[in-house]
Amino acid sequence: MPTEPVSPPPQKPFLIEKKRTRFLGLTLDETIRAFFGGNAFTAVVVLALITIFLFREGSAFFGQNRESITLYRQAGLEYVDYMRTQQEEHTALTRYLFDIRLRAVKHMTEAPLGGAQKEKDAASKELWELEHNALASGPAVDPEKLASAKARVAAAEAASAKILADANAKLAAFDDFAGRYSDTIEPVRGLVSELTDVAVAIKEKYTINEDAKRERAQYLAAGMTAEADAVKITEVDFKAELAPLVGITPIYVETANGVAAAIKEVASTPPTLPVPALEERMKRFQALNAQYLASFPETQRKLETWDYQKPVPAIDTFTGFIFGKQWLTASFWQDWYGVVPLFVGSLMVSVIALFLAVPLGVGAAIYINQFASAKEQKLVKPAIEFISAIPSVVLGFFGIAVLGQALRALSQVEALSWIPGFPFSERLNALTAGCLLALIAVPTIFTLAEDALNNVPRSFKEASFALGASRMQTILRIIVPASLSGIVSAVLLGLGRVIGETMVVLLCAGNRIAIPDFTEGFAAFVQPVHTMTGIIAQEMGEVERGGIHYRALFMVGLVLFFIALLINFLAQKIVRKYRVSIG
Amino acid sequence: MSTPANPFASKPSRSRSFEKVILGVFRTATYIILICGAAVFGDILLKGVPTVANAFKTTSTFPYVTNTFLFEAPESLYVFEHEGKTMEMGDKDYRAFREAEIAKAAAAGLPPPVFKSSSYVYSAGGIWPCIVGTVLLVVGSMTIALFLGVCSAIFLNEYAKDGPIVRFIRLAILNLAGVPSIVFGLFGFGLFVIYLDWNVSLLAGWFTLAFMVLPVVITASEESLKAVPKGFREGSLALGATKWQTIRKNVLPYALPGILTSSILGIARVAGETAPIMFTAAYVVRDKLPWDVEKASDFFFQGVMALPYHIYVVSSKIPQNEYTSRVQYGTAFVFLGIVALIATASIIFRNKLRSRYQW
Numbered sequence: 001m002p003t004e005p006v007s008p009p010p011q012k013p014f015l016i017e018k019k020r021t022r023f024l025g026l027t028l029d030e031t032i033r034a035f036f037g038g039n040a041f042t043a044v045v046v047l048a049l050i051t052i053f054l055f056r057e058g059s060a061f062f063g064q065n066r067e068s069i070t071l072y073r074q075a076g077l078e079y080v081d082y083m084r085t086q087q088e089e090h091t092a093l094t095r096y097l098f099d100i101r102l103r104a105v106k107h108m109t110e111a112p113l114g115g116a117q118k119e120k121d122a123a124s125k126e127l128w129e130l131e132h133n134a135l136a137s138g139p140a141v142d143p144e145k146l147a148s149a150k151a152r153v154a155a156a157e158a159a160s161a162k163i164l165a166d167a168n169a170k171l172a173a174f175d176d177f178a179g180r181y182s183d184t185i186e187p188v189r190g191l192v193s194e195l196t197d198v199a200v201a202i203k204e205k206y207t208i209n210e211d212a213k214r215e216r217a218q219y220l221a222a223g224m225t226a227e228a229d230a231v232k233i234t235e236v237d238f239k240a241e242l243a244p245l246v247g248i249t250p251i252y253v254e255t256a257n258g259v260a261a262a263i264k265e266v267a268s269t270p271p272t273l274p275v276p277a278l279e280e281r282m283k284r285f286q287a288l289n290a291q292y293l294a295s296f297p298e299t300q301r302k303l304e305t306w307d308y309q310k311p312v313p314a315i316d317t318f319t320g321f322i323f324g325k326q327w328l329t330a331s332f333w334q335d336w337y338g339v340v341p342l343f344v345g346s347l348m349v350s351v352i353a354l355f356l357a358v359p360l361g362v363g364a365a366i367y368i369n370q371f372a373s374a375k376e377q378k379l380v381k382p383a384i385e386f387i388s389a390i391p392s393v394v395l396g397f398f399g400i401a402v403l404g405q406a407l408r409a410l411s412q413v414e415a416l417s418w419i420p421g422f423p424f425s426e427r428l429n430a431l432t433a434g435c436l437l438a439l440i441a442v443p444t445i446f447t448l449a450e451d452a453l454n455n456v457p458r459s460f461k462e463a464s465f466a467l468g469a470s471r472m473q474t475i476l477r478i479i480v481p482a483s484l485s486g487i488v489s490a491v492l493l494g495l496g497r498v499i500g501e502t503m504v505v506l507l508c509a510g511n512r513i514a515i516p517d518f519t520e521g522f523a524a525f526v527q528p529v530h531t532m533t534g535i536i537a538q539e540m541g542e543v544e545r546g547g548i549h550y551r552a553l554f555m556v557g558l559v560l561f562f563i564a565l566l567i568n569f570l571a572q573k574i575v576r577k578y579r580v581s582i583g
Numbered sequence: 584m585s586t587p588a589n590p591f592a593s594k595p596s597r598s599r600s601f602e603k604v605i606l607g608v609f610r611t612a613t614y615i616i617l618i619c620g621a622a623v624f625g626d627i628l629l630k631g632v633p634t635v636a637n638a639f640k641t642t643s644t645f646p647y648v649t650n651t652f653l654f655e656a657p658e659s660l661y662v663f664e665h666e667g668k669t670m671e672m673g674d675k676d677y678r679a680f681r682e683a684e685i686a687k688a689a690a691a692g693l694p695p696p697v698f699k700s701s702s703y704v705y706s707a708g709g710i711w712p713c714i715v716g717t718v719l720l721v722v723g724s725m726t727i728a729l730f731l732g733v734c735s736a737i738f739l740n741e742y743a744k745d746g747p748i749v750r751f752i753r754l755a756i757l758n759l760a761g762v763p764s765i766v767f768g769l770f771g772f773g774l775f776v777i778y779l780d781w782n783v784s785l786l787a788g789w790f791t792l793a794f795m796v797l798p799v800v801i802t803a804s805e806e807s808l809k810a811v812p813k814g815f816r817e818g819s820l821a822l823g824a825t826k827w828q829t830i831r832k833n834v835l836p837y838a839l840p841g842i843l844t845s846s847i848l849g850i851a852r853v854a855g856e857t858a859p860i861m862f863t864a865a866y867v868v869r870d871k872l873p874w875d876v877e878k879a880s881d882f883f884f885q886g887v888m889a890l891p892y893h894i895y896v897v898s899s900k901i902p903q904n905e906y907t908s909r910v911q912y913g914t915a916f917v918f919l920g921i922v923a924l925i926a927t928a929s930i931i932f933r934n935k936l937r938s939r940y941q942w
Contacts, residue, residue: 004674032827033742039734040743043801044755046794052764053773079870164732363612371606372613380613382930389848389926393891394915397898398623401911409834439623442616473604474863493761500763502858507899533765540772540862557769561762 017348020281023411054561065337066315068548072334074238074308075203076245081334083252087192089292090185095290097178100273100281101171107275108167127153162164164346173271174263184262195245200332202241209236210375242308249303260296263289323556327513327535329549334501338553339559341515345430345529348516349505350498352434352525353441357498358491360438365487366423368446369453370475388443389538395436404432404508412528421523428526433509437501441494450492452486453479485578489571496567500560502533532560624919631916634909638709651709653912656894657868660709660906671906673707689773692791705868705897706907710914712872716887717921719873720864721854724792728849730759731793732800733842739801740808741830760798764858767795771863783886785873787862792853807841808834840936847929852923857891865892890918 023031046261053096081249127149212233219228267289273282324338368380404427413420464474480487510528513535517525534551543550595597639654658674665684672680677700685695735756743749771791781787811834819829857865866886876882897911 023774036734036742039731040738040752042735043759043797044604046760046797047755047762049774050762050770053770053778054766057773057777152832156750172629191640195665205602218868220777222858235793249597267620271837328638358615360612364611364616367613371609373925380617382719383620385930386923387616389851389922390620390623390800391857391891391918391922393855393894394627395623396892397911398626401903402626403906408789414689439616439619446616470598470602472598496761496763500761502763502765503895507895535762536859537861538767538771545663554769554773557766563767564761564766565765567759568899572757 004164011031012171015340020147024300026128027313039514050561056553058551058558061321061548061555062314064311064548064551065320066314068335069312069317069320069364071203073310073312075206076195076199076242076308077203077334079245079303079306080199081243082299082306083188083192083195086256086295086299087188089295093285093288093292093576094178094182095179097494098283098333100278101174101178102287103281104166104273104275104278107277108170109163112163116156116163120153120160123152123156130578131556131565153205169275172505177266177269178272181263181267184259184266188252188259195248196333202236202238203355205241206236209233234474238308239550240338246306252303253300253559254352256296256300260293265295307568319550327530329539335548337555339532339556341513342532342535342556343531343559345509346499346505346531346533347357348430348525349433349437349509349531350495353437353498354491354495356435357441357445357494359444359579361490361494362449364442364485365446365453365479366475369450369477370471374413377490378531384443385519387439388447390439390502391503392440392501392504393507395439396504399432399436399504399508400428400537404428407432407435420521421526424526425525426526426528427510430509430524431515431526431554432527433505433529436504436508438496440501440504441498445490446489447492449483449487452483455486456482485574486577489575492567492571492574496564496571499567500551502537505531506534511538532556536560590891595820595938601631614712618756624923625811627912627919630908631919631935635911635916647760651707652914653917654711655709656870657710657910660703660706662906668930671707679849686706692850695791703714703904703906704901705893706901706910710890710910710917712869712888712892713890713893713914714917714921716871716889717854717891717918720788720860720889721850723785723789724796724853725850726847727789728796728800728853729794729842729846732797732846733804733932734840735797735801736804737835740805741826747927750937753858756798756801759794760802762795764795764856766861767791768859770794771859774888776863781884783862783864783866784884785864786883787886788860788887790857791863794850795856795859796853796942800846803845803849804838807838808846810841811837816873834853840932844929844932844936847925847932851925854925855891855922857889857895860889864890867892867896890914890921 010548026034058266091118128147130146130149141382194537212231216228216231216233219225219231245411253410267286270282270286273279321339323340324336325340326336327341328334328336364384368377370413372380406429408424410416411419411424460482461474464478469477509531510532511527511530516527516529518522536557540553543553633654635650638650640651641647642649646897654756660671661677662669662671663677664670681698688695735752739749739752743752768791771787771794775781775787775790776783779787785865815837816829816831819824819833824832864886866888869886869888872885873882873885876885888893892915897907897914901907903911
């Protein structure tokens with residue numbers, strides 16, 4: 001028998017009912033949580049935005065650079081550069097000869113000239129004293145004495161002039177050789193300068209045409225057909241334009257052969273140097289010369305097989321940027337955007353800074369953490385924090401106003417001339433910037449290293465003492481090794497600060513865009529350099545928005561960004577991996 | 584009479600003297616750092632103080648004294664010979680003086696005097712617009728950074744449970760701290776100035792600087808929040824308060840002083856950085872003061888002069904000589920003074936706070 005379904009008794013309403021405000025289905029507390037959570041993501045978002053916007057502005061660089069390199073090839077600039085390289089290598093060899101001459105003169109005259117100079121100084125002093133006395137005591141001076149003193153000065157001057165003349169006379173054969181050698185390249189030089197004009201003209205034509213095209217496109221976009229038609233566009237026929245250039249190849253080959261023959265002839269009769277110590281260099285010159293001559297067929301082959309239509313591979317623009325050794329902008333010939341000179345500059349400045357800052361920072365951290373009295377700690381720690389608060393632009397100004405001159409004066413002190421690179425003449429160079437950057441890196445290194453030392457458990461120290469180790473043994477063998485991972489990461493973070501520092505290097509590094517000459521060893525460290533951060537700060541304000549130069553600067557920024565991330569990553573990794581486990 | 588040798592005195596040994604030498608090396612390192620810092624401070628202090636001290640002038644209106652270096656806009660300096668004397672004058676004074684002299688000569692029936700002057704830009708007048716600009720930049724960017732930073736820290740310390748997302752956020756904060764300031768400048772230029780089309784403006788500078796200093800503020804805030812004992816939260820929760828009530832009433836009030844004082848160090852950083860504002864907010868020269876705008880919205884979209892950028896300009900774009908070094912050192916001194924004051928305040932407040940809250 002079917003029964004009526006029993007309906008459940010109606011639920012009584014709760015006596016107390018809490019009304020919850022809901023936003024989008026979330027309670028108030030959940031909303032607040034979501035709000036804070038959203039804020040916490042800003043860091044992630046900013047990091048992502050930095051990457052996106054650097055890429056957005058910078059990535060078009062590769063396309064534009066490819067166009068630029070393609071034009072470099074199509075307009076025949078590349079072709080001319082093959083010849084130019086040959087010419088420039090010859091010039092470098094000539095310069096090598098001059099360098100030998102300079103050394104020879106110095107070698108021959110240094111000792112006798114020094115003697116002559118001393119004699120001259122003594123004679124002048126005597127003369128001056130006589131004249132001075134004459135002024136003081138009236139005409140009581142013996143005129144004979146005066147005359148003899150004058151004669152002595154004249155003789156000393158003549159002696160030093162003779163020494164120089166003698167040296168030059170001895171080098172006459174060498175000068176003749178160098179002169180003839182330097183003249184051998186003249187035919188090539190003439191050709192190159194002629195062809196340079198041709199290539200530049202082609203490039204100019206192409207650029208004007210491109211501008212016209214752009215103008216026309218703008219007119220068309222604005223709907224002004226009549227004006228658009230009026231813009232004259234004549235496509236550059238590269239083949240026809242290049243004909244005179246390429247047609248010159250046989251002539252060039254002939255000229256080059258003539259030059260090679262002339263060089264061989266000149267080089268076959270090397271002069272004997274009056275200074276035997278320099279024979280070594282002369283031999284080196286001969287070897288270099290032989291090497292240079294051997295490169296002739298290669299250049300010829302390049303010229304003969306050169307094809308203006310050969311496409312530029314896309315990867316070339318990338319490698320050209322990362323490994324390019326030239327950063328050359330606003331030139332009439334060809335702009336190159338290679339990051340290597342800037343990177344090397346940044347690296348050199350950082351190396352100097354760390355070389356100074358690591359011993360100071362870590363040493364101070366060990367001292368303050370392990371030896372210093374509480375009073376000393378209370379004094380030194382805030383003082384170093386204070387140093388970290390000095391704005392970098394003030395330090396840069398200090399470098400320009402004081403430190404640059406002070407370092408230069410220091411380098412000219414006779415007693416310090418054994419230091420490589422001393423004396424130097426550039427006030428602003430890598431060393432000046434490095435010293436100031438060291439002051440920026442020290443507080444970072446000090447604070448983090450001190451933290452690391454502080455984190456070493458007390459038991460380590462106590463155990464060491466219990467085994468009878470002295471205080472110094474405990475510190476150097478136990479505490480420092482135990483905190484080494486922290487110290488290393490402190491140094492890395494210091495490096496990160498130094499590499500990213502802008503104002504000091506912009507003001508004090510000298511801003512010369514060239515890879516320093518490392519053949520001189522440590523003297524390279526007192527040459528002016530330019531850095532990645534410096535070039536962005538210096539050139540960003542002056543470039544055309546959207547142009548290739550502008551994009552290149554963003555690419556440099558991107559490189560800098562990734563370097564900073566890498567350093568950070570390494571620092572964290574080292575701390576995590578090599579931390580001494582405290583068990 | 585000789586004192587007898589102490590038989591218990593430690594004998595000099597090789598290891599002991601070695602120890603002494605090492606200790607000496609470490610101590611020297613410490614003091615070299617301090618000396619270098621003191622040298623920079625001292626040089627700028629010594630040569631900068633006269634610029635400010637010599638610029639005091641009395642006026643006819645209240646407060647009867649003013650400082651031309653601190654409270655005037657920069658001008659060009661003119662140096663010229665007049666009646667056998669070398670005179671130096673700012674742009675405005677020079678013009679008035681020249682006209683007066685010419686009028687005087689005309690009245691006396693003489694040919695007008697010839698003025699041969701050499702001019703040095705920015706070397707006369709003062710740095711008032713730069714000070715104003717820097718203060719505006721600092722206040723705006725710190726407001727943004729404190730808001731974002733404190734909210735982030737509250738989430739990370741109060742709400743979040745350790746997990747991949749939180750670890751990811753922490754990683755991002757750490758990495759953000761290592762990004763070079765010039766990269767922030769480029770980023771601000773690309774995003775705010777170009778993409779959002781704010782041009783070179785206060786607003787662009789505020790956000791750029793705020794993002795740069797964000798990691799500092801977050802870390803500082805988190806530390807202050809962590810310092811509030813757990814019992815405060817548990818007591819409140821046990822009484823039936825919600826999470827937000829607990830945070831608002833029982834955590835934030837105790838953490839806030841700490842957050843603010845540690846963030847002062849962030850202020851020093853914001854005030855001191857030049858690279859991020861070079862392309863986003865700073866003008867080389869601007870005649871109007873920031874509040875001198877037609878409509879209120881223009882206030883946010885104007886570039887300003889700023890002290891660090893002004894130092895860069897006067898130390899790199901004009902030659903170094905006796906006439907220019909005055910303004911160079913003066914600006915550097917005022918700037919360093921402001922930053923040093925902020926840093927000192929932060930250190931003092933922090934020490935006070937440490938002794939006040941002892942849980």
